[in-house]
Amino acid sequence: MTDIFYRDKTRGLIGGVCAGIADYFSVNPIWLRLIFVLWALANGAALITYIILWILLPEKGTVELPRGKVVRHNIREIRSEAQQWGQDLQDIFGRNAEIEAAQSKRVVLFGGLLILVGLVFLADSLHLLGPFRLVHLWPFVLILVGIIALNRALRSS
Numbered sequence: 751m752t753d754i755f756y757r758d759k760t761r762g763l764i765g766g767v768c769a770g771i772a773d774y775f776s777v778n779p780i781w782l783r784l785i786f787v788l789w790a791l792a793n794g795a796a797l798i799t800y801i802i803l804w805i806l807l808p809e810k811g812t813v814e815l816p817r818g819k820v821v822r823h824n825i826r827e828i829r830s831e832a833q834q835w836g837q838d839l840q841d842i843f844g845r846n847a848e849i850e851a852a853q854s855k856r857v858v859l860f861g862g863l864l865i866l867v868g869l870v871f872l873a874d875s876l877h878l879l880g881p882f883r884l885v886h887l888w889p890f891v892l893i894l895v896g897i898i899a900l901n902r903a904l905r906s907s
Contacts, residue, residue, distance in 0.1 A: 757807045757824075763859060765804040765831070777902065785895060787863070791870055792887045804828060835860070 755774050757766035762779075768786060772779035789796035805828065808820040815823075838857045874884050 755807055756810050757804065758810045760810070765800070765828070766809065767800055767803045767807060770807060770810065771803075775899070775902070777898065781898060787866070788887055791867060792884055801828070 756770045758769035758773060759766035761769035763769075763783070768782035769779045772782050786796050786800060789799075805821055805824045807824075808815060809823075812820060812823070839860075870884070873879050
């Protein structure tokens, strides 16, 4: 457990936001990633929040830098990552696509996420989730996060 929020790119999948915040709360990053994915399925605020946190949170080794330098560094990093994702997607969907680009970690993650989101929206639109609708997801997510937080707090006391 740490005493400040930061990003941990070494354990992160995209920007390291969930991994760093998970260190702060002493939880497995998979839980925060799951929350962000579920939140993104419910509305677009998750993506905006993630990008804002990516911009504002210092990387694990740069927490002592001034806020302005951190923000500039993070914006350059986001730009670089976006360009790399764009290049990977161009390689895949371009006419002269190279097969090795399909093996990129980013592309596999992106493709898997698109399939998962598509399946959830398809199930929701076909009413295969029964009375449950994606709009009703937030109360369950908040309750789950609260239970996890209380469980960890009570176990560590």
